[in-house]
Amino acid sequence: MGKSLVVSSALVFVLLFNFHCGLKANAAGTEDGSEAWGYVEVRPKAHMFWWYYRSPYRSQDPTKPWPIILWLQGGPGGSGVGIGNFEEIGPLDTYLKPRNSTWLRKADLLFVDNPVGTGYSFVENTDLFVKTDYEAADDLTTLLIEVLNGNETLQKSPLYIVAESYGGKFAVTVGLSALKAIESGKLKLILGGIALGDSWISPEDFVFSWGPLLKDVSRLDNNGLLKSNSLAEQIKQQIDAGKYAEATNSWLELEQVIGSSSNGVDFYNFLLDRGMDPVSLTAKSELSIEEIGMRRYSRYLNSLRTSAVGDGDLDSLMNGEIKKKLKIIPSNVQWGGQSNLVFNAFQGDFMKPRINEVDQLLAKGVNVTVYNGQFDVICATKGTEAWIEKLKWDGLKTFLSKDRTPIYCGDEIITKGFIKSYRNLRFYWILGAGHFVPVDQPCVALSMIGSITQSPVATK
Ligand SMILES: *[C@@H]1O[C@H](CO)[C@@H](O)[C@H](O)[C@H]1NC(C)=O
Numbered sequence: 404m405g406k407s408l409v410v411s412s413a414l415v416f417v418l419l420f421n422f423h424c425g426l427k428a429n430a431a432g433t434e435d436g437s438e439a440w441g442y443v444e445v446r447p448k449a450h451m452f453w454w455y456y457r458s459p460y461r462s463q464d465p466t467k468p469w470p471i472i473l474w475l476q477g478g479p480g481g482s483g484v485g486i487g488n489f490e491e492i493g494p495l496d497t498y499l500k501p502r503n504s505t506w507l508r509k510a511d512l513l514f515v516d517n518p519v520g521t522g523y524s525f526v527e528n529t530d531l532f533v534k535t536d537y538e539a540a541d542d543l544t545t546l547l548i549e550v551l552n553g554n555e556t557l558q559k560s561p562l563y564i565v566a567e568s569y570g571g572k573f574a575v576t577v578g579l580s581a582l583k584a585i586e587s588g589k590l591k592l593i594l595g596g597i598a599l600g601d602s603w604i605s606p607e608d609f610v611f612s613w614g615p616l617l618k619d620v621s622r623l624d625n626n627g628l629l630k631s632n633s634l635a636e637q638i639k640q641q642i643d644a645g646k647y648a649e650a651t652n653s654w655l656e657l658e659q660v661i662g663s664s665s666n667g668v669d670f671y672n673f674l675l676d677r678g679m680d681p682v683s684l685t686a687k688s689e690l691s692i693e694e695i696g697m698r699r700y701s702r703y704l705n706s707l708r709t710s711a712v713g714d715g716d717l718d719s720l721m722n723g724e725i726k727k728k729l730k731i732i733p734s735n736v737q738w739g740g741q742s743n744l745v746f747n748a749f750q751g752d753f754m755k756p757r758i759n760e761v762d763q764l765l766a767k768g769v770n771v772t773v774y775n776g777q778f779d780v781i782c783a784t785k786g787t788e789a790w791i792e793k794l795k796w797d798g799l800k801t802f803l804s805k806d807r808t809p810i811y812c813g814d815e816i817i818t819k820g821f822i823k824s825y826r827n828l829r830f831y832w833i834l835g836a837g838h839f840v841p842v843d844q845p846c847v848a849l850s851m852i853g854s855i856t857q858s859p860v861a862t863k
């Protein structure tokens with residue numbers, strides 16, 4: 404039944420047009436305008452896919468502009484169009500059933516398969532993958548120019564860049580690159596703010612947080628802690644020496660050491676074990692880092708599914724029904740087909756910190772929100788707090804000295820988290836959530852996003 408819903412709304416129009424600079428774009432959407440999607444050729448032969456959803460709650464009050472959320476998934480190589488949309492915050496889940504807690508309740512949603520090669524995005528030549536966060540930011544800014552410059556309605560909506568995991572490094576670099584494009588008149592956009600959810604902003608701080616955190620919650624003993632800290636120290640030295648690719652390899656080694664010392668803790672939620680799925684640590688040498696990471700990621704989300712209707716498998720959904728609905732995905736393009744290559748191309752940038760970029764955004768007066776799930780390991784709250792303390796921002800001292808305010812959700816009387824805010828920096832500690840905050844705590848995540856985006860329906 405849910406499935407017929409998507410198919411029947413798939414009366415799509417397809418447009419083909421050329422832009423002034425010679426880049427091609429190819430777009431389509433539903434007849435009622437509630438959804439639009441397309442490709443932008445961000446560089447010759449490099450095609451980036453986007454999917455926009457207009458909120459059914461969108462209001463027209465000019466004093467309270469309706470926000471748009473640009474969701475950026477991690478990886479690098481994780482598909483926002485697939486994972487973020489169908490597993491976390493979009494209008495339908497992987498069984499194509501309506502998601503009650505969709506962030507469309509508060510804002511329009513724009514998913515982008517970023518960087519090129521992710522999800523439905525693709526390159527025609529493997530030289531065209533990006534290797535750094537900054538290169539990815541340039542491509543994404545090109546996409547924003549093509550999607551937003553021709554549409555006055557969308558331009559009036561402040562855009563909030565909301566990221567998860569590695570997406571945080573994209574969010575801060577694209578935030579800076581978008582601001583530059585706005586200042587030079589190339590991009591017509593109001594940047595509302597940046598939100599960094601469980602974001603990989605400082606790899607060094609995260610690897611140093613893993614051992615102590617897991618020791619404190621009894622998941623490691625002293626032996627495990629010593630091994631973990633000594634590898635973290637090695638990673639720090641590699642980072643300091645600019646040996647980023649080596650640091651990426653040590654990072655993988657550290658994950659393996661923690662995996663065996665903890666009897667397989669789940670890196671996305673320390674209350675869980677890695678599942679019983681085929682990827683075992685013994686098979687690691689045959690798998691790229693990306694494959695290990697992605698399978699863990701989808702296994703964790705799979706473990707949260709309880710419904711027995713359909714198979715709910717994201718890969719079959721995206722390469723089957725959704726591909727059919729969208730109509731413009733070239734038949735030889737497999738959703739996720741180039742993801743591993745996307746990850747591998749980042750080997751030299753993966754371990755680079757982006758704390759300076761957060762500082763630049765704060766100095767420019769951009770609102771920056773950081774939120775973190777209590778049970779996350781990979782981007783643990785402990786590591787996030789450590790990089791926050793390294794900010795050079797002149798409001799930091801006051802920010803750190805302030806007390807937190809508890810937050811609740813709906814009629815529930817249990818504490819759901821804490822918030823602290825000073826000037827343009829805000830931090831949410833979300834209790835009872837791991838890495839995937841909107842999945843684990845949908846109620847508080849929804850009210851948080853309403854507040855971050857100053858949605859006209861924030862209080863409803
Ligand atoms: C702007 O984009 C929205 C969403 O795709 C669409 O409904 C609207 O018709 C567009 N407006 C123009 C002028 O293209």
Ligand SMILES: *[C@@H]1O[C@H](CO)[C@@H](O)[C@H](O)[C@H]1NC(C)=O
Pocket residue numbers: 503504
């Ligand atoms: C759906 O969400 C609304 C508001 O967010 C809430 O009041 C309602 O109880 C939810 N319904 C279900 C079935 O969870």
Ligand SMILES: *[C@@H]1O[C@H](CO)[C@@H](O)[C@H](O)[C@H]1NC(C)=O
Pocket residue numbers: 561594595596770826827857
């Ligand atoms: C930034 O945050 C402050 C404080 O929460 C708020 O008053 C201001 O309107 C925000 N700006 C934007 C563009 O959201």
